Amino acid sequence: MTQPLRQPAFRLLFLGRTVSAVGDAVVPAALALAVLRATGSTSALALVLGAAMVPRLLLLPLGGVAADRFDARRVAILADLTRVVTQLVVGLELLGGDPSLTSITVVSAVGGVAAAFALPTGSPLVAGTVEPAGRQRANALLGTTANASRLAGPALAGALIWAAGPGWAFVLDAGSFAISAALLAVIRVRPVPRTERRSLAADLLHGWREVRARTWFWSSLLGHGVWNGAAAVLTTLGPAVAVNRLGGEGVWLLMLQAGAVGMLAGSLLAGRFRPRRPVLLANLGLASYAAPLILLAVAAPAPAVVAAYGIALAALGYLNPVWETVVQGQFPPHVLARVTSYDWLVSLGAMPVGYALAPLAARVWGEPAPLAAAGALVLVACAGTALVPGVRRLAWPAPATPEPTREPLAAR
Template structure:
C-alpha cells in the first residue's frame, strides 16, 4: 500500500506537469506573439530550479523528505491555481506568469531530490529496480498522454484549465503522500550540519564513486547534445526532411520509446524467464546511451523521415531504460544519509548543460552556415563521452543486487508515532509519514 500511494502521487503530478508546457507556450504566444516573452517565462522556471537543487538536497537529507515533498506540492498547487484562475478569467499579465513560473521552478528544486530517499524508505532493496521502473513507466505514459490532453484543453476550453488540472494533481499528490507511513533505515538519520558543510559532504560522497561522477559528466554531455537536437531538429525536419509532420512523428516516437524503455526496466530483478539481471548495469546503460549519436548524425545528413523517426525512438528507449536502472544503482550504493544531496548534484550536473546547448546551437548554425556541422559535433560528443566512461573501473565493475542481499538495511514495518510533534524535525528514531 505504501508504494501504491507513492506511485499514485508521482503519476498524477507527472501527468499534470506534461499537461502544462503546451498550455503555457500557447498562452504566452497567443497573448504576446513574442518568442522572447516565451523564452523569459521558460528561463524563469528553469534557472531557479537549477540554482536551488543542491539546497533542496540538503533540506531533504536534513529533514523528512515527506515534509519537503508535501510543502513543495502545496506551493506548486497554489502557483498553478493562481495562473489558471488568471487565464480563465481572461486576464494575462506576463509579469505574473514569469513570477509564478519562478516560484514553481524553485519549489520543484526542493521536490526533485526527495525521490530517491522516499523510494528507499518505502520499497525493500530487492524490489527497487522494479519500483523505479514503474515510476519510469508512469512518467513515460504521462509524456505520451499529457501533451495530448493539454493540447485538447487549450483548443477547446482554454489554456487556463490545463493549469487548474495541474494544481489538482499536486493537491491529490500531497494527500497521497500524507497517507504513507514507513520507518527510515537507521543509517539515514544524519545530524544537521551547516549549509555549506552539508553541500560539501554531498559533493564528497559523489566524488567518492568514480562510476558516479564519470557517468554524470557523460550524462551532462548527452543532455547538451539533446538540447542541440531539440533546437536544430525541428528546422531540419521542416525545411529538409519533409515538413512539420516529420518533427511531430519524431517527438511522438521519442515519447513512445521512453515509455517502452521504462517498461523494459520493470523487468530488472523480476522473477521468471523474462526477468533481467544486468551484471554491469552502468556499463551497459552508458553504452546504450551512445546510440543517441545515430539520430544526431542522421539529422545532420539528413536521412529520410522513417530513419529519423525510428532511430530517435530507439535512442529514447535506451534513456527510458537507463533512468530507472540508474536510480536503483544510486539508491543501492550511495550512503542513505547523503542520498538526497547526491541526487541534487546528479540532476544539476546532468541538466546544467542543456541551457548552454539551447544557446550555442543557433549561434553555431549561423556561424557555420548550416545545421550539419553542429549536429555532427554533437553526435561525436555523445559517442565519445558515453563510451569514455568505460575507462572508469567502477563503471566496468559495478553490479546491481536484485536479491535483497546488498545495499541498504531493510526497512522495518511502520509503527504508530510516539511523538506526533516529531514529524518534520531532523530525523530521529520516531516513525513518520513519507512520500514522493
C-alpha cells in the same frame, strides 16, 4: 524481483506521482499557447520558461540538503502545496481573461523554487518505501507512468484547451499536486538515521565528497550531462533540418512521437531486464543517441532518422529507472537527496548550454556541423565510461563503495 505495488506505502506514492505526472503533462502546451495568446511574443515565453528554470538550477543543491536534513516526505509535501498555489494562480489569471505577464513570470519563478526542493526527494521516497529487491521494478513503474503521461499529454492538453481554455489545464495541475500532497501526508516512510548538525556549506561539501568518492558515479554523470547538452542541440536544430531537408513538419512530429514511444518501451524493459553490469550497459545504450544526431547532420532518409531517434530514446527510458535503482543502493540514505540534487544539477544545467551554443554554431558553420559534433561528443562521453574500472565492475546487487567517506558520522 518483488512486486512493489503490494507495499501500501509505495502504492500511495505511485498513485500520487501518477496523478501529478498526468497534470504536469498538459502544462507545457497550455503555457506556450497561453503566453503566446496573451502577448504574441516568443520572447515573453522564453522569459517565463527562464524564470522557472534559473531558480530550479541554482537551488537544487539546497533542496538536496533540505531533504536530507528535514525528511524528504515533508519537503515533498511542502513543495507540492507550493505548486498547488502557483498553478492555481496562473490558472485563475488565464481564466480571468486579462493575464499579467509579470504575475505569470513571478509565479513561475516560485514554482521553479518549489521544483528545486521537490526533485531531490524522489529517490529517498522510493528508497524509504520499497525494499531493495523491489526498487528496480518500482522505479520502472514510475518511469512508465511518467513516459505514458508525456505520450498522452499533448493530446489531453489539446482537448482540454479546445474545450475549456488553457487556464483549466493549470487548475487541473494544481489539483494533481493537491492529491499528491494528500497521499504523501499519509505515507509511512522508513526513518533515516540523522547525522550531526552541520553548517549549510559543510552539508553541501559532504554530499559532494560522496559523489567524488565513486568514480562510476561522477564519470557517468559527465556522460549524462553531455547527453543532455546534445539533446538540447537536437531539439534546437532538428526541426529546421526535418522541415527543410527531410520532408516537412510531419517528419519532426513523427520523430517526437517515436521518441515518446521509445521512452515508454525502455521504461517497461527496465522493469523486466536486470543485467549483471547495469551502469555499463545503460551508458553504452545512451551512446546510441549519436546515431540520430549524425543522421540529421547528413540528412539521411527520414525513416532512418525516425527509427534511430526512437531507439535512442528507448535507451534513455531504460537508463533512468536502472540508474535511480543503482544510486539508491550505492549511497547511504542520509546523503541520497544531496547526491540526487547534484545529479539533477548536471543534467539540467547542461541543457541551457546546448540551447545557447547550437544556434550560434549553426550560424557560423551551418546546421550539420553542431549536430555532428554533438553526436561525436555523446559517443565519446557515454561509451567512454566503459574505460572506467568502477563502471565496468559495478554489478547487481552488491554495493560498491570504492572510497568510503572519510568524515565520521554521529547519529543524533
